[in-house]
Amino acid sequence: EIRADGPFGDFHLTALPCERPLLLSAGSGITPMWAMLRDELARRPEADIRFIHSARSPEDVIFAGELAALAEAHPGVRHALVLEQAPAAHPWVGRLSPDMLKELAPDLLSRHVYLCGPAPYMTAVCTMLTALGLPAGQLHQESFGLPEAPPVATDSNHFWLTLKKSGKKVKILPGQTLLAALEGAGETMMAACRAGVCGACRCSTTGIIERQSVMTLSAQDLENGVALACSCTAKGDVSLDY
Known part of the structure; x- marks a missing residue:
């Protein structure tokens, strides 16, 4: 017999709101961003939101059609797809870089960033954001798994x-x-x-x-x-x- 609880808790954008968020995701990390984006627009339809998602190819973009439709319906939403494999006409090819970030979000340092994706992606993006001067308090990220175990307690330090x-x-x-x-x-x-x-x-x-x-x-x-x-x-x- 298994008991399953329903969904509960808050996403960072709900618990730590800001006026002008920048959502950065890769792969399945788009899932919480998509949920936060819809919730934010339900409360603030004219919100100024930047959404940059990284994927391998157009076929690998989750919620591609829904995201495009939502951006079309809300002028304040600007989204970009950074693709490793893309058609010749696609403007953002390769992996997310500091130059791409500065072009897609020139006001980066005045925004709060919400980040989710595979560990290598998150590590690389955190490094980029730090190098670009984003204050640590303006970066919110999701992590998977438990933190490293603390040192073993001794008789004198517990x-x-x-x-x-x-x-x-x-x-x-x-x-x-x-x-x-x-x-x-x-x-x-x-x-x-x-x-x-x-x-x-x-x-x-x-x-x-x-x-x-x-x-x-x-x-x-x-x-x-x-x-x-x-x-x-x-x-x-x-x-x-x-």
């Missing part, structure tokens, strides 16, 4: 995370999230966005903690020690219930 129901004690390092400590000890906890947005890893705590996100928590939750395990670290020994 706190104790106690599970109230079982009494089991788990070592947790300074700066390590409650969720990471639990999963590192083989415990299972519901978690989805892992960014402090969806609220799936909501838990009750006793002890000194530091919350990096309180997005789905009320003032009463905060008073009662409720936290989001994926975005909460321990400042001392902590008891936890979930």
Whole structure:
């Protein structure tokens, strides 16, 4: 028997809105960009949005027809396809480059950039954006998978995370999230966005903690020690219930 939850959480453009976004994607990374674009236009039909998508060939462009139709219906949307293999008349051939970025988004430094795609693409684009002078706070990107495991705790550099129901004690390092400590000890906890947005890893705590996100928590939750395990670290020994 398998229980499946429905979609929940927010995309970056919803949680971190801006007036003039630049959407950069490659391959299947277009999927969240397409969703954010439609949602933004539903709320702001005249929004000034730049959308640059990279793909191998015209046949590999997901949502190609829908994107063209949406851009035609909204004058504020300007989109470009950067193709490695393209017809002779296509203006953007090869891989996304700094010169292409400057031409397609000359006001780049005044925009917030939302980035998603294969890891090599994201690494290359992040390097380009940094070289072009985009402030780090204006870049928002999606990553796949879990972060690297933290160093193994020793007797002198950890706190104790106690599970109230079982009494089991788990070592947790300074700066390590409650969720990471639990999963590192083989415990299972519901978690989805892992960014402090969806609220799936909501838990009750006793002890000194530091919350990096309180997005789905009320003032009463905060008073009662409720936290989001994926975005909460321990400042001392902590008891936890979930």
